[in-house]
Each structure stands twice: as C-alpha cells, then as structure tokens.
Amino acid sequence: MKHTQSSLKIGIVLSSIPGYSETFFRNKIKGLQSNGLDVTLYVDTFSEVPQNLSCKVVSAPSLGNGFISKTIASCVAAVKCICLHPKRSLKHYNLDKADGLPFKHRIKNLLLNQYLLNQNLDWLHFGYGMLANSRENVAEAIGCKMAVSFRGFDLYLSPLKHKNCYKVLFSKKVKYHVLSEKMKHTLIANHISEQRIHVITPAIDINLFASGDYTTKAKENLEILCISRLHWVKGLNYVLEALAILKSDNIDFKFTIIGDGEERERLVFAAYQLGILEDVTFAGKLSQTEVLKALKQSNLYIQYSIQEGFGNAALEAQALGLPCVVSDADGLQQNVLHEKTGLVVPKRNPKALARAILELHSLDSEKKQHMADFAIQRVRNEFNIEKQTALFLEFYSN
Structure with a gap:
C-alpha cells in the first residue's frame, strides 16, 4: 500500500547510528519527520540511541563469531526467510540469480538481508554507496523504490579498493543523491542517466552558526x-x-x-x-x-x-x-x-x-x-x- 507524501515511509540504511559530527543525517531525519514522513534507521552495528535522535532504529542481527554461533544464527535467519516472508525471499534469491551471483553468494545475501525483507517501505535509501553492495535487490524484493547517496569517499576511492563494486548497482533502477555537481558528472560518466541524479548539498543549522559576536578584526598572528x-x-x-x-x-x-x-x-x-x-x-x-x-x-x-x-x-x-x-x-x-x-x-x-x-x-x-x-x-x-x-x-x- 502506497502512502501520500506526508505519510511516506522512508528507510535509511547506515553502518551505525550517526555520530556527533554526522550532522547531515541528523538534520535530514529531523527535517523529514517535521514534515510528517515516517523515518526508520537501519544500522549494521547497534549502539545506544542518542536522545536527540527521535526516529526508530532497527539493527541487523549478528550472525555470530564462532562456528557454532554462526551456524545457529544462520539457521534462525533461514527459518525467518522461509516462514516470515517466503515470497520476498524467493524474489530476492531470483533477482540475485539473474545478476549472475554464485549460489553461495545468493544464500549469503538472503541471510544477511532477511531483517530488511519484512519491512514495508516506500523508499529504501542507502546512506553511502558501499552500503548498497550485496543489497542491490532488496528494494525490488520488498516492492519499494531504491535510493543511494554518494558522499565522496565511496564514489571515488571505494572502486579503487573494491574493483567493480558498483557494477550491479549501476545496472539497477536507482535514484541517486550526490553532494555536488562534480559528483553528478562522475556518475554521468558511469552511464547513469542525468534524470536519476539529484544534487542536494549539505546544510547547517544557521541559527547555531549565526555570525553574532564574530568580527573580522585583524590579528597580528x-x-x-x-x-x-x-x-x-x-x-x-x-x-x-x-x-x-x-x-x-x-x-x-x-x-x-x-x-x-x-x-x-x-x-x-x-x-x-x-x-x-x-x-x-x-x-x-x-x-x-x-x-x-x-x-x-x-x-x-x-x-x-x-x-x-x-x-x-x-x-x-x-x-x-x-x-x-x-x-x-x-x-x-x-x-x-x-x-x-x-x-x-x-x-x-x-x-x-x-x-x-x-x-x-x-x-x-x-x-x-x-x-x-x-x-x-x-x-x-x-x-x-x-x-x-x-x-x-x-x-x-x-
């Protein structure tokens, strides 16, 4: 069921809860909520939710460290895929198969992403490019739209470290958010349609950083x-x-x-x-x-x-x-x-x-x-x- 814009359900995927210096995400979440949008934050690593972050936080379940704990956690994830959301799980598996992923990778992706497959969203938005890696088909599997933000390091340096890391992503129907015109042209050079790229720069709380008592007095040093x-x-x-x-x-x-x-x-x-x-x-x-x-x-x-x-x-x-x-x-x-x-x-x-x-x-x-x-x-x-x-x-x- 789709929602009016004022009640859109937005899922934002990050590696962890935004830190004190990551004001971009905090400002974005606060702004969307103030306009009636339902925002949920999905994180790979859970930490204590700060008081000034009002949205719901869902963390990915740990698959354990040792062999036994990994096996148990994987079995639990597999049962959830089969029993809780079988149609979405099968669709995700088949989409990965169509992308040419080996059987082992298809199963791994299914288990890692099962906590997302039962979500009902209008948008699944990955806060950094690399967070969409191995999750390129989750949005389509759950029947929502997909967005990806590139913030600089992930666009320019990650492909050098992880060759072809965006090959699958760039083949998908995705709406992209970038911080600058330069980044937009980089995506266009990767054969992404200009209509799918939106430049939204960071913003600051101008009241907090009002010029107020600052002057341009000359200082000797x-x-x-x-x-x-x-x-x-x-x-x-x-x-x-x-x-x-x-x-x-x-x-x-x-x-x-x-x-x-x-x-x-x-x-x-x-x-x-x-x-x-x-x-x-x-x-x-x-x-x-x-x-x-x-x-x-x-x-x-x-x-x-x-x-x-x-x-x-x-x-x-x-x-x-x-x-x-x-x-x-x-x-x-x-x-x-x-x-x-x-x-x-x-x-x-x-x-x-x-x-x-x-x-x-x-x-x-x-x-x-x-x-x-x-x-x-x-x-x-x-x-x-x-x-x-x-x-x-x-x-x-x-």
Whole structure:
C-alpha cells in the first residue's frame, strides 16, 4: 500500500547510528519527520540511541563469531526467510540469480538481508554507496523504490579498493543523491542517466552558526583552524608543509586541528620534523560547543583535502564569516567561491597553499569584511536546513 507524501515511509540504511559530527543525517531525519514522513534507521552495528535522535532504529542481527554461533544464527535467519516472508525471499534469491551471483553468494545475501525483507517501505535509501553492495535487490524484493547517496569517499576511492563494486548497482533502477555537481558528472560518466541524479548539498543549522559576536578584526598572528578526521585523504600533511614554509619566512601562526583518526601519530611526527610542532595543536574530538568557540577564536579556516564530497565544516566557517582556503577537490569548489568567500587552490601544492594563506591574511579589513558578509549571506540563503529538507521532499515525491 502506497502512502501520500506526508505519510511516506522512508528507510535509511547506515553502518551505525550517526555520530556527533554526522550532522547531515541528523538534520535530514529531523527535517523529514517535521514534515510528517515516517523515518526508520537501519544500522549494521547497534549502539545506544542518542536522545536527540527521535526516529526508530532497527539493527541487523549478528550472525555470530564462532562456528557454532554462526551456524545457529544462520539457521534462525533461514527459518525467518522461509516462514516470515517466503515470497520476498524467493524474489530476492531470483533477482540475485539473474545478476549472475554464485549460489553461495545468493544464500549469503538472503541471510544477511532477511531483517530488511519484512519491512514495508516506500523508499529504501542507502546512506553511502558501499552500503548498497550485496543489497542491490532488496528494494525490488520488498516492492519499494531504491535510493543511494554518494558522499565522496565511496564514489571515488571505494572502486579503487573494491574493483567493480558498483557494477550491479549501476545496472539497477536507482535514484541517486550526490553532494555536488562534480559528483553528478562522475556518475554521468558511469552511464547513469542525468534524470536519476539529484544534487542536494549539505546544510547547517544557521541559527547555531549565526555570525553574532564574530568580527573580522585583524590579528597580528594567524590563528588557523581545520576540522577534519585525521586521514590521508584530508591532505593535512600538505597543510603542515605549507605552514613550514610560512615559518621559514618568519610568519607567526597557531594551527589547531580538531578531530582524530588513524594518521594522528604520523602527522604529529611530521610536524616535529618540519619544526612546527610547537605551533600546532592536535585538539582531538571536541563537542559542538567547543568547535563553535574554536571557530570564533580563529581568523582563517583551511580544508585542503585530496578528495572531499563537500565539507560541512567549511560551511560552518563561512557562516561565521571566517575566510577559507580550500583545495580544488571535488565539492569544495562548489562549497567555497574563489575570491568571493575564500580562495580555492590546487591540491597537493604546499607552496600555493602558503601563498593563499598569506594573501587572505594580508587583505585589508574592508575587503575581509566584504568577503565575510557575502559568505554569511550565501550560507544562510543556500545551505539552510529548510532548503535541504524541501529538496529531499521533492526527491521522494516521485
């Protein structure tokens, strides 16, 4: 039974419940619910549901670790497939067979996806591309529409790590959501019809990041901030090299990185070898309140990623009127407007980055204020939650 738009049932599939920094999903869920849509979150790994997440959460059953527990869990899943939703299970099996999957893979997919096969939805929306892997036929099996979001890493890097990972997905009738025009053109290059691709950028709570008490007062020292997971794709090693260039030119600065990740030790050592460790603070993960405070205490924001779907933190910085220097990676070119809300420079080029930092810092107060005002107004007009919600309502309308 299909529903009117105000009562559409939307199932969003994620690997886990959105963390504190994954505001995109939280904002989306909240916006859809406020417009009367019924949203259920399906996760592979269950954790405690935070108080500010109001939707229903369904977790995939564990198939166990040891041989005996795996065997028991698999038998239970098989019984559910046969007894609870036999028609859907058979349809899923046959669809996988039509895709040329080996018998073993068909059975495995059936057992892994059985918790989804009894759901009654209008849309099954996979929050990342790789989450649709081995689940390409679930939506058709349960009689609903299928959507997939690509957020950057999954579109550009996952196919390098998992060859042909989207071969089956790209053959299906799927509606795609991407964060930027650059990502849209990447899908088109993979022979996806333009009509099936919708660009919906991230959005921020503009009231939380209102410019308020932030001013563009000139500071003698550079107070530079980056909010990023410590991963090689974020290009932080190039940022450190650029800052080493500034230090060699006797430019005083303080650089703070908010975030944590697998590259922390390597980056700390790189800062030490470059002679700038005393000028760099690895702040780790901070609360939203602490992040906001750090943004207001800075006078320049950097996002120098090698690959970036869009970059919420750069939007937050612009919402406060903070000048931004970003790389030309993917969605960052759409996020920051070159010479209007900041500077966009070629990635992997520490010398160009160092020049851009100096150029922005050297702007006179009038030009800085003009850039800040333009950035604030643009974020408020183009990247607010209300606009994002309206676009997702339109996305699910047909």
